[in-house]
Amino acid sequence: MTIRFVLLVNKQGQTRLAQYYEYLTIEERRALEGEIVRKCLARPDNQCSFVEHRNYKVIYRRYASLFFLVGVDGEENELAILEFIHCVVETMDRYFGNVCELDIMFHLEKAHFMLEEMVMNGCVVETNKQNILHPIQLMDKTT
Amino acid sequence: MASAMMESLFQRTLDDLVKGLRLQMVGESRYLAKALEEVRKEMKSTDPIIKVTALQKLTYLQMACGADMSWASFCAVEVMTMTRFSHKKVGYLAASQSFHEGTDVLVLTTNLLKKDLGSKNEYETSLAIECLSRILNADLAAALTPEVFTLMASSRSYIRKKATLVLLRVFVKYPDAIRVAFKRLVEKMDDADPQVVCAAVSVLCELTLKEPRAYLPLAPEFYRLLDKSSNNWLSIKLVKIFGALTPLEPRLGRKIAGPLCDLMRKVHAKSLLFECIRTVTLGLRDHTGAVKLCVEKLRENMDLGDPNLKYLGLKALAALMDSHPWALAESKEVIIKCLNDGDISIQRRALVLIMGMVSESNVVETVQVLLRYAQSADASFCNELLSSILQTCGRARYEIVSDFGWYVTVLSDIACIPHSEHGGEVGRQLMDVAIRVESVRTDVVRACCGLLADPALLGRPALQGALCAAAWIVGEHITRAPHGPYEVLEALLQPRTRLLHFSVHAVYLQTVLKVFVSYAISYQHRYFAKKEVLEQEEVVTQRGSLHAAVELIKENITPLMNSVDMEVQERACNVLGQLQPFEDPNDIHRVQDGFEMLTALSEVFSLDLGPVSVHAQGRVPLPENLLIENNLDALGPVCGSDDVLLNTGEAKTSTSYREWEAEFNFQPPSKENLSGVDPSSAALLQQHRHRYENFYLPSDAPVVDYPPAQLTLSAATTASTSHGPTDSSVFNENSLVWTKPRQAKARRPAVVALDDEDDLPGISTPVSKKGLKDELVFEAIRDALSADRNKGHSAADGLETPQGTSSSRKSGHGHRSTKNRDATNPRVDEIQIHAGDGVGQEADSQTPNVVHREHRRSRHHRPSKLEIHVINDGLSSENESEGTFKLSEKAHKKKHKHRSSHPRSRRPGKSPVSNSQNSGSIPDFLL
Secondary structure, three states, rough: EEEEEEEEEEOOOEEEEEEEOOHHHHOHHHHHHHHHHHHHHOOOOOOOOOOEEEEEEEEEEEEEOEEEEEOOOOOHHHHHHHHHHHHEEEEEEEHHHOOOHHHHHHHHHHHHHHHHEEEEEEEEOOOOOOHHHHHHHHHHHOO | OOHHHHHHHOOOOOOHHHHHHHHHHHHHHHHHHHHHHHHHHHHHOHHHHHOOOOOHHHEEEEEHHHHOOOHHHHHHHHOOOOOOOOHHHHHHHHHHOOOOOOOHHHHHHHHHHHHHHOOOHHHHHHHHHHHHHHHOOOOHHHHHHHHHHHHOOOHHHHHHHHHHHHHHHHOOOOOOOHHHHHHHHHHHHHHHHHHHHHHHHHHHHHHHHHHHHHHHHHHHHHHHHHHHHOHHHHHHHHHHHHHHHHHHHHHHHHHHHHHHHHHHHHHHOHHHHHHHHHHHHOOOOHHHHHHHHHHHHHHHOOOOOHHHHHHHHHHHHHHHHOOOHHHHHHHHHHHHHOOOOHHHHHHHHHHHHHHOOOOOOOOHHHHHHHHHHHHHOOHHHHHHHHHHHHHHHHHHHHOOOHHHHHHHHHHEEEEEEEEOOOHHHHHHHHHHHHOHHHHHHHHHHHHHHHHHHHHHHHHHHHHHHHHHHHHHHHHHHHHHHOOOHHHHHHHHOOOHHOOOOOOHHHHHHHHHHHHHHHHHHHHHHHHHHHHOOOOOOHHHOOOOHHHHHHHHHHHHHHHHOOOHHHHHHHHHHHHHHHHHHHHOOOOHHHHHHHHHHHHHHHHHHHHHEEEOOOOOHHHEEEEEEEOOOHHHHHHHHHHHHOOOOOOOHHHHHHHHHHHHHHHHOOOOOOOOHHHOOHHHEEEEEEHHHHOOHHHHHOOOOOOOOOOHHHHHHHHHHHHHHHOOHHHHHHHOOOOOOOOOOOOOOOOOOOOOOOOOOOOOOOOOOOOOOOHHHHHHHHHHHHHHHHHHHHHHHHHHHHHHHHHHHHHHHHHHHHHHHHHHHHHHOHHHHHHHHHHHHHHOOOOOOOOHHHHHHHHHHOOOOOOOOOOOOOOOOOOOOHHHHHHHHHHHHHHHHHHHHOOOOOOOHHHHOOOOOOOOOHHHHOOHHOO
């Protein structure tokens, strides 16, 4: 289990997408999200993208009004996770065309689907945008 | 019917819900409650579409607003069983978001998942696999492992990849599966599809990080993959695996050092570069060339100014801190600059490094720099700085501190820094230094007087620990106070002392008594020495005179007689009682009486309290006729007393100690022992000790052996112990023993050391418990393996049969290494066969590494694009799917066989482990 969770949060700190790869109760999730979001969003842009919180390392990146936060365990490669975040954003960009908060709010299940294609069991499985989007595009065609 | 149509017509869709949520700036909770109520109603509907939409909405609400959806788990299962893919998907999403191992409806999903895993539609299969990776528990795993195993051999790489990854969770939840599937997992490293290879390596990487030793025999496979890998994701995983393996096998380090260095020189992707550096810092510390290259690369990257690289650079340097201090020394300026970075992550890392570099020679400068930073830093980082100063300097009995006068000023500075919250620790160390280092006591008392006099400090609750200690120290050594006792009295009685916590205030009051006693006695000496008359009123009533002191104390302490705290009230009464004889300076007789009493008290107070070992009590030999367990009533008189021994530098201490011991050993006190001791002073001493219980080192759980305590032997003690030869005979060598102080360095004052004080705070003893635990796990594995060896042979054979070509090729390779040994040792052969069957890890030992490396370099990727190349292959494996059926049967049989053994111990069943215990298991690769 390397990636523990992926969070998408807007500038106001509201969670827009949350994907956990280990089970936490709702209360634990809310508490964790609250703490992490408060910590990360308070940091200016010129600071590094890594924050240590409890036993997690949180790697985050800001794209316009959206923050992508990924919690990993201690041994994970931080820069690779940054690449991963970038890959997520590029994939969403390709699908939604310049992705914004609303796209994710209104197509949450698709965003989930993309993430599921990319990460499984906390490991990155797929980073090729074409491959990630292929099943979703197929689904769009059939419906 | 019509109503159902109406319902579906007027049901709010997810989009409506989201829109509604966005409009709710205030009163979101009301909207949420309403939406949940709606969902609850809709769930009861018979119309599947309404149900699906309701579940979709609920899933959204759970994630966005934290609504509870555990009540809807049955509905989720219902939706999962629907035939339409788009509906099914909603159900699966809900399940993977809300189910956990303990969810009760999981038992209902077994057949459903089995069906979906076997579905013709690969996306349905993938949905089921993904869901499995979240919700799998032991029961599901036991039921579904055969399906997963079959899917690993699927002709579609999309499925193979996912099935391989889900194996990680299967192994964790259901270790029996390792026996069945591990071999196939290892085979997946040779898969034609690079994504499947990547997935297999990811799983192995996770497993390896958990228990590296078991996977050592796979090293040649990993090496081969690394050699030809052109994918940075894959390379990172492989390099990470080597980071875990190399510390265990030095020969592997030698082998991998060259290629890693090449990789570091060539690679453009920072992520891979830092992974290489991490591996070097973990496992290749002895390879100077590699370490030098690392340091060079780190400095290059840290100079780029990117905060991320700076952070990672500091982290990597921290890993080199212990083994290669020169690496840190070279980058010292950069590190110190990072303290001022403004980024807490970087500051923290830099702090760790700086504390790691501190030594006796640079501690003064370093602490000065840190204190300067602490004054300007924000509260939380300031406290981190201060606590690391305290921790580092206090480590191992202040081993790096040679100038204690300086250190005492540092301690009082730390207390005075505005954000400081370390009063407790400062107090502890002040007291510790005052007690242990005699030569510096005057400095400590001066610093403490400074702390007591500052009215600002009284208002800060976090500092009360320091003030409490300061008050006690000043009271004990009042004769050393720089400006005399009157100033101290004024400090102790200033009005803001009412802000103190009761327990601290009580200590203040006792100190007032001690200071007053000392003051009065010195006053008496002064005037009697001069043969002057006491009742000279003009002298007595002057400021600074005895009368003024009495008035000052009376004025400030009288209100405390009504304190709500019992301790404060009692002590206040005590103090005032002692003052009574001096109230009227004209009543010479009473004053004389008072002086007599104070003289007795001063004798008690002037005893030096030495440090006491935590386990001192345990060293007292148990009298033979003492029946602790049988006669609990006898404990009555002692229960109120503390169980800490008192030690003073005076000769009569040991006598009074004996008296104390005699009294509490439940024997009739023998008058002979008490002869020569003033009983009243002994009682006072006892009372005093009782009062100041909290200033004695705490007595802890008893220890098995009791090495002798060490205490400084001052001149006074040497003289006094000599006239009590009988005393020493009371204690055997296991009891309290006075010994010489530690041989001090020329410029460092003696620090009194007590033995067995490792468990005191501030003295760190790094014990790697984790290592110990791993050791145990590994032992367990080895035991399990040796047990397996007998029956495992047949099991391995069984595994082998259905596997056609690939496994026979592997086992062929596996045998090769043992052939030489066959003649001499037939048992070794047996072990090796087992290993070969399991994995065939030596398969590619002959790979021409150099050629591959060249190949890899030429195909190297751009740094930021970590893409996986997809090779669409039409690989099908009929053989394997045919064999799977038999295997799954085997799995079931074996499950019963192994149920009784420990789950963790089963992992090695996959058998690369089986010969990992002798490191000669990878000879082809290493030699």
